Amino acid sequence: MSEHVLRMQGISKRFPGVHALDQVQLNVRKGTVHALMGENGAGKSTLMKCLIGIYAPDSGTIEFKGQEIRIGNTHHALSMGISMIHQELSPIPHMTVAENIFLGREPLTWYGLVDMRELNRRTRELLGRLGIAVAPEKKMVELSIANTQLVEIAKAISYDSSLIVMDEPTSAITEAEVANLHNIIRSLRSRGVSIIYITHKMDEVFNICDEVTVLRDGRYVGTNPIQALSHDLLIQKMVGRELTAMFHKEETPIAEPILYVRNYSGKRFRGVTFQVRRGEIFGVAGLMGAGRTELLETIFGVHPRTSGEIYLHGKRVEIRRPSDSIQHGLALLTEDRKLSGLYLN
Ligand SMILES: Nc1ncnc2c1ncn2[C@@H]1O[C@H](COP(=O)(O)OP(=O)(O)O)[C@@H](O)[C@H]1O
Ligand SMILES: [Mg+2]
Structure with missing residues (x-):
């Protein structure tokens, strides 16, 4: 197996009244897709926000490409080669698709204005390469949630990062679009890019991921290669009890x-x-x-x-x-x- 591109050790983070992360670790190998799993509230998004500098962890160390790093903000993370698809989509509604994707790094004309033609051309090229059928000139407000999510995906990939965090990237898109995303991920992986993939969808994990780390109630449960796991075993790790206890059927009277x-x-x-x-x-x-x-x-x-x-x-x-x-x-x-x-x- 390849070496680790990312090592997060002993990460803790408290919010008022919540111990969101308690001594959590996450080790991701180069050129692999690493699933981060756990029930709602387990701490997955918080851990990723500690990685990309949205939150400062209360304790712990982060090593990226063999060097200890301390990331202060998302710009810093991007400049180090770490980008993220966020669970909460937050496009700037009245900007176009192209403006959203290249926000803060727009191509300029020789007299210093945004070169709209070049901006749209680059966006069309990017979306075309990724097989995403959205017009660069469209305003974000005009897009469906699915297309908004696809633009968010394209944006994260456009930075040519070596580590991409995908926090529930498929919550709004169709099965065909999921299959397309998985092909994009495979091609990124073959070029040595590492992906941290957060989802609740078991079939996606077994389809695309190489290793799985499970969190429960803000604590580290374990990391396993996907071959060592079954659906039942994975759910058991996530919920912390035997499956049989999960769905007990209650009789309810049929009413009017x-x-x-x-x-x-x-x-x-x-x-x-x-x-x-x-x-x-x-x-x-x-x-x-x-x-x-x-x-x-x-x-x-x-x-x-x-x-x-x-x-x-x-x-x-x-x-x-x-x-x-x-x-x-x-x-x-x-x-x-x-x-x-x-x-x-
Ligand atoms: N900004 C915040 N302020 C207070 N509590 C938070 C904040 N973000 C997350 N939490 C809490 O931290 C815990 C972990 O949340 P989160 O990381 O979003 O879980 P997950 O992504 O695994 O569903 C939850 O109990 C959540 O309510
Ligand atoms: Mg989350």
């Missing part, structure tokens, strides 16, 4: 229907009919792009329907806008809570 959606059609779905009963958790499944979000947003009154009726407690209701829904006692927790989930008044 509360919401009845009949023959509902909208922009991306047709003829949807279902009932949701009192006390029920009702799942809506489908691939990315299948129309799940559209369906729920249309029911809630965000988009107009083209056919269908809604009954609440057996009575027909007319929902034309979100305020009608709210009046009838419905609430919608949106996919992107930062962008569309705020109702300010």
Whole structure:
């Protein structure tokens, strides 16, 4: 096995009331994809923010390419060859895709202004090379969450870093886009780039990763080559107990229907009919792009329907806008809570 490009040892970080990291270690080999796993709140993002200089760890050492380093901010990290795809997407909404990607390192014309043609050309070349179909001139606000995530990925890769941290990079993209990202990762790896890959998706870990480090409640559990792990073993390490205890089934009585959606059609779905009963958790499944979000947003009154009726407690209701829904006692927790989930008044 190759030598370590990164060694983080004894890293601790406290926030008021939370011991987010307690003596954690992470050792990543050159030219490998290293999964960092653990349940929500285990400390994965905090550890990565300590690496790239967003947080200063309370204790511990970081060695990069054999030298102890102390990174003060993300610029410093980038200049050392470490970039990161953040879990929380935070594009600058009114800038274009190209401006976002090359922010702070725009090509200039000979009289010192941003060379828009060159900027767009470089962006088109980068996105084309990565197989990402987004126009450089588009404003970030106009992009879907999936495309926003793809631009974030392109940006992190564009720095030609030797270590790229990917914090849940596939939470919003389609299966085809995940497959494309994995091909990009394989090609980076073959050129000696190291990747730290954070995800909850087991199949992605087994598909792309070479080694796995598991954290639990801010503590280091262990590091193993992927060949030494099975799905069950990995989950067991993450949750810290046997699998059998995880999903125990509770009997719930079948109650009366509360919401009845009949023959509902909208922009991306047709003829949807279902009932949701009192006390029920009702799942809506489908691939990315299948129309799940559209369906729920249309029911809630965000988009107009083209056919269908809604009954609440057996009575027909007319929902034309979100305020009608709210009046009838419905609430919608949106996919992107930062962008569309705020109702300010
Ligand atoms: N900026 C912060 N201030 C206070 N607590 C935080 C902050 N960031 C993370 N935490 C807490 O630290 C713990 C680890 O969080 P995080 O690193 O985001 O976990 P993960 O990425 O594994 O889901 C959690 O208990 C979280 O609530
Ligand atoms: Mg996280």
